Amino acid sequence: MLRSPFFNPFSFLLVFFCFSVEGYSQRLDTDFNAEKREESSFNIRLLRHGIIGVSSLQHLDLSAEVLQFHYLTRGGTNWGLTLYSTQTLWRGNKQDLRNTFDFLMNPIGGLANGSISGKIPFKLKPDKNSNLQFFLGSKWIEGPPAPAFRTPRFFDHYLHLGWLHQRLLAEDPLTNSSLSFWLFPYFQLHQSSATDRRRFFDELLPPLAQGYGLEIGIDYNRQLKLSLYGQQLLNATPQSALRLFVARLIVAYRF
Helix, strand or coil: CCCCCCCCHHHHHHHHHHHCCCCCCCCCCCCCCCCCCCCCEEEEECCCEEEEEEECCCEEEEEEEEEEEEEECCCCCEEEEEEEEEEEEEECCCCHHHHHHHHHHCCCCCCEEEEEEEEEEEEEECCEEEEEEEEEEEEEEECCCCCCCCCCEEEEEEEEEEEEEEEEEEEECCCCEEEEEEEEEEEEEEECCHHHHHHHHCCCCCCEEEEEEEEEEEEECCCEEEEEEEEEECCCCCCCHHHCCEEEEEEEEEC
């Protein structure tokens, strides 16, 4: 088993702290309230979520949603500002290019990952809803050690834009239990400087990369969440490792 050289005691303490504070949130919130709200609300959330992910690029990682600012309007529109931090616990291949690419393709990946999100409802019912959803953010990614004391880190700026469908599958008020489902097909863009693309991806990925993604998930009791992603960048060099379809499984638990 190979341990990531990116893991350090500071990161461990940061993750431990995030798991120890009160709060609640997730990348895709579920809300089945079809009634018009009397007033808008604003929340600042620190999380107690443990998030574990594994990808087809043979990475096992641990993430924390460090902080979220959340604003909900009377009409049901959601706005948020969220900060994640992810550390690789294990990697199953020795290719630096693929290891770095895994952070780029992880929606919550990077040493630091900040995003602005918006969810605009189209149709709201007590047991299902449809929304326009977007995430616009930047990831601070650490690649392999660079020669000549050059920094091994770079920024990737991204956009995820798609249609979000959520459905309540089962609910029992007597036991306070519920099971819900979501589906989120989306278009994605990733932008970095041409210099960083050459340094970290051998010109196999253009400065502006575009592709698609699909997220499917279930939420049990708003506590245990299971998400499955499938993604591909379409304008990477054909037949290269960066043109592969990448799958990722993420499990999040609220303590």
